[in-house]
Amino acid sequence: MRKWIVTFFLLAASMAWAQDDSELRQIYMQAEEEYTIGHFDASIRLLNENIAGFDGALKTSAYRLLSLCYLGKDHVQDAEKYASLLLKEDPYYSTSIHDPLRFADMIERLKRGEEATITTASQQAESIEEAPVPVTLITEEMIKASGARTLADLLTLYVPGMSFVEGDEMNVAMHGVYSSSQEKILIMLDGHRLNSRTTNSEAPDYRTSLDKIKQIEVLRGPASSLYGNVALTAVVNIITKKGREVDGVQLSAGIGTNHTYRADFLMGKSGLGIDFLAWASVYTSQGEKRYVDVGDKDFYGKILRSGYMYIDGYNHQPAYDIGFSAQWNEFKFMFNTQHSKKVPSYNSVLFQGLYSYDKYRNMNGSKPGHTRKATHIDLSYEKSWRDNWHSKLNVYIDLENISNYDVGGDSILPADRERIPIRDNEILDNIDKTKIRQRGVYQVQSLRDYTYGAIMQTNYDFQKNIWKGSLLVGMQVESYTLKDCNMSVGDNFDRILVTYSNQNRFLLLGKEFNFSAFTQLKTNIGRYFIFNGGLRYDYKHRYNGKKLNVCSPRLSLIYHINSNVNLKLGYSHSFVDAPYLYRGSNTTTYPGGNNLGPEQLDAIQLTFNHSIPSLRLKYETNLYYNRLSDLIYLDYSIPTYYNSGGIDVIGIEEVVSYSNARSLAYLNMSYQWLLDNTNYAATGSYIHHIPKFRLGGMYRYQFLKDAKYGNAYARINATVYSKQISPIQSAYIGENVINDLEHELSPYAIFNAGADYLYKKVSLSANVYNLFNLKYYQGGARKAIPSPQQSISFLLKVSYKF
Numbered sequence: 001m002r003k004w005i006v007t008f009f010l011l012a013a014s015m016a017w018a019q020d021d022s023e024l025r026q027i028y029m030q031a032e033e034e035y036t037i038g039h040f041d042a043s044i045r046l047l048n049e050n051i052a053g054f055d056g057a058l059k060t061s062a063y064r065l066l067s068l069c070y071l072g073k074d075h076v077q078d079a080e081k082y083a084s085l086l087l088k089e090d091p092y093y094s095t096s097i098h099d100p101l102r103f104a105d106m107i108e109r110l111k112r113g114e115e116a117t118i119t120t121a122s123q124q125a126e127s128i129e130e131a132p133v134p135v136t137l138i139t140e141e142m143i144k145a146s147g148a149r150t151l152a153d154l155l156t157l158y159v160p161g162m163s164f165v166e167g168d169e170m171n172v173a174m175h176g177v178y179s180s181s182q183e184k185i186l187i188m189l190d191g192h193r194l195n196s197r198t199t200n201s202e203a204p205d206y207r208t209s210l211d212k213i214k215q216i217e218v219l220r221g222p223a224s225s226l227y228g229n230v231a232l233t234a235v236v237n238i239i240t241k242k243g244r245e246v247d248g249v250q251l252s253a254g255i256g257t258n259h260t261y262r263a264d265f266l267m268g269k270s271g272l273g274i275d276f277l278a279w280a281s282v283y284t285s286q287g288e289k290r291y292v293d294v295g296d297k298d299f300y301g302k303i304l305r306s307g308y309m310y311i312d313g314y315n316h317q318p319a320y321d322i323g324f325s326a327q328w329n330e331f332k333f334m335f336n337t338q339h340s341k342k343v344p345s346y347n348s349v350l351f352q353g354l355y356s357y358d359k360y361r362n363m364n365g366s367k368p369g370h371t372r373k374a375t376h377i378d379l380s381y382e383k384s385w386r387d388n389w390h391s392k393l394n395v396y397i398d399l400e401n402i403s404n405y406d407v408g409g410d411s412i413l414p415a416d417r418e419r420i421p422i423r424d425n426e427i428l429d430n431i432d433k434t435k436i437r438q439r440g441v442y443q444v445q446s447l448r449d450y451t452y453g454a455i456m457q458t459n460y461d462f463q464k465n466i467w468k469g470s471l472l473v474g475m476q477v478e479s480y481t482l483k484d485c486n487m488s489v490g491d492n493f494d495r496i497l498v499t500y501s502n503q504n505r506f507l508l509l510g511k512e513f514n515f516s517a518f519t520q521l522k523t524n525i526g527r528y529f530i531f532n533g534g535l536r537y538d539y540k541h542r543y544n545g546k547k548l549n550v551c552s553p554r555l556s557l558i559y560h561i562n563s564n565v566n567l568k569l570g571y572s573h574s575f576v577d578a579p580y581l582y583r584g585s586n587t588t589t590y591p592g593g594n595n596l597g598p599e600q601l602d603a604i605q606l607t608f609n610h611s612i613p614s615l616r617l618k619y620e621t622n623l624y625y626n627r628l629s630d631l632i633y634l635d636y637s638i639p640t641y642y643n644s645g646g647i648d649v650i651g652i653e654e655v656v657s658y659s660n661a662r663s664l665a666y667l668n669m670s671y672q673w674l675l676d677n678t679n680y681a682a683t684g685s686y687i688h689h690i691p692k693f694r695l696g697g698m699y700r701y702q703f704l705k706d707a708k709y710g711n712a713y714a715r716i717n718a719t720v721y722s723k724q725i726s727p728i729q730s731a732y733i734g735e736n737v738i739n740d741l742e743h744e745l746s747p748y749a750i751f752n753a754g755a756d757y758l759y760k761k762v763s764l765s766a767n768v769y770n771l772f773n774l775k776y777y778q779g780g781a782r783k784a785i786p787s788p789q790q791s792i793s794f795l796l797k798v799s800y801k802f
Helices: 002-036 040-053 056-072 076-089 101-113 140-146 151-158 414-419
Strands: 135-139 162-165 171-174 185-189 213-219 234-240 248-256 260-271 274-285 288-292 307-311 314-328 331-342 369-385 389-411 439-464 467-491 495-499 510-525 529-541 547-562 565-576 599-612 617-635 640-659 663-678 693-706 710-721 728-733 736-740 748-759 762-769 793-801
Touching: 002 040, 002 056, 040 056, 056 076, 056 101, 056 314, 076 101, 135 140, 135 151, 140 151, 140 213, 140 663, 140 693, 140 710, 151 162, 151 171, 151 213, 151 234, 151 693, 151 710, 260 793
Parallel strands: 185 234
Antiparallel strands: 135 213, 162 171, 213 234, 248 260, 248 793, 260 274, 274 314, 288 307, 314 331, 331 369, 369 389, 389 439, 439 467, 467 495, 467 510, 510 529, 529 547, 547 565, 565 599, 599 617, 617 640, 640 663, 663 693, 693 710, 710 748, 728 736, 748 762, 762 793
């Protein structure tokens, strides 16, 4: 009986709420009809009488309609007032083809006047000038003008201090900090964390579709004061488009050299208070298949046998990014599933060298390489009231499957066979081990985990005398579980020798609990200064009972010299906890891992911004000092992992951008100097595999702009790296051991070019990568030798908008 009573009241409440919502929607539609027939005052009266009851998309639509009404009355100041409120409600609002030209121009002018609107730096809408840290904003136009294939392409082209490094997956470094996979930068999708909880990694590769992106907000510096773990050196927040901005269906298909194929789907619609966006992207490429003779520079291996290598291959199971988001008034739901696996050019365990990739059997649906499949689910509710309170609640779930398929080699010498592990108490203990692990040796480590949690935060806007600002308080709770893991060792390319029993798991199963509390105060101090301070406390109860307590402060002072010039000074502290993969390891791969603590970064940055509207120029200079401590270091003499590494780095970053009706240009450079290091991969003032000087630049020109014949663009971009120290360590060419700890990589410049043609609903894109077919190399963490990079390649893409 009690259940029926509760159900009755819930149904009654929901029906009443739905009725109120329906009445408000009817009022809005009536106001829209009044506007259509030119009764502007009647429309304004209806909207103003009910504006307090509007929420979500309906409130955004009401502000838009009020602005249109005042434009119709030629009251431009009032129109701009409501357009500004619209942009505050929806910082990423874009006009449609149905909007009057005056309104569209006003929206774009307001956006330009505020430079750009971002939400990542302070978790509230603000201009770049008000952001407490240096920010790089990669807009939709910049993405199109780059010809980029991956998120890594965009980051290394547009973000000063960001450079490409080799790894087990596609990998980048920020200010010289990196690992064997991308573990030091927090990557988010509409504020939802994408990084793994087991490895901390998120590869910026083909697992992320670029077609769905509205803009990318990059915080260049520590950001743990808001985002906690992993936000060590930077935060990359991918903002997706709104359904109304797409307003239809777009299909794309691409074909390129190296048996490269891709397909993209994008659909967006809005109406009845609902905004819906769906996307799907699939990419597969054999990669460049390069023949390597024994005498070639690219040859390494204990067995002197020629063969092939694949460079930048993503095959046998394509990379994909599939998802959708739906917003209904204050509610927003997001679902996303991603997958990628990069083909290693050399085998990845024992001694690096050539191997026969195609001969190895499929394991978990894929051939050798590190595979990661992740599914992200997010439900949020936002509510504003009394014009100065805004709250948000997020609940989320992340599911993950990882398979690390590593090859030992096609042929294994007798002295090296014992390096391929066969743990005690397995059935093979009674077998003659001299007859196994002779050829085609491999190991596969697989795991499954899941995470669920919630974030609740409230923002209060206030004004008292000279103090005008906002106070943010929030908390986060999260539970992580490593559900399952297993490890298999095989030989003869397709034979499984053993799948370890539970007592020999390579990774201990367990659960971890996280609690975080954070606050931020942002306030004007008089006319010229803005103070922004934040603090976050993170508590973690690890799987083995050990507890982690970390506080992450941030202080920033912004001096607005005038509307076009400002100066920022900031200090911030951040951390990244040692990955569960290290701490829970039950093998000799990560000895001492269960005692590891978080890596720490303290940074001071001084940033100068200057815009010259008359010349359409923007300029930024950023000076930084980074002190990293407690970096994870392997003492080979024991061997054991310790938090005993550290570096001190200073650097300068410069950014210049220019745009007019037909041209778009962007140039950034960075220079850094290593002051001191302890137990870190460095030689003198060089961090290994990192250039001291790096430059990225692009230029696009619209050479055809015609209503009859369409629009056409030509573009070119370049990345320039100075000399790098990239040691060769314990590499073999036959019986000869190569150890060149001061091995240098020559400076290089990579040029990419392309052209785009748009005619009505059809668009064509032609791209050339590594335009001058430069042969170059790049090193990285846990790589004994620098890896060759892909030669010239081509990609043709066609799109159609329904």
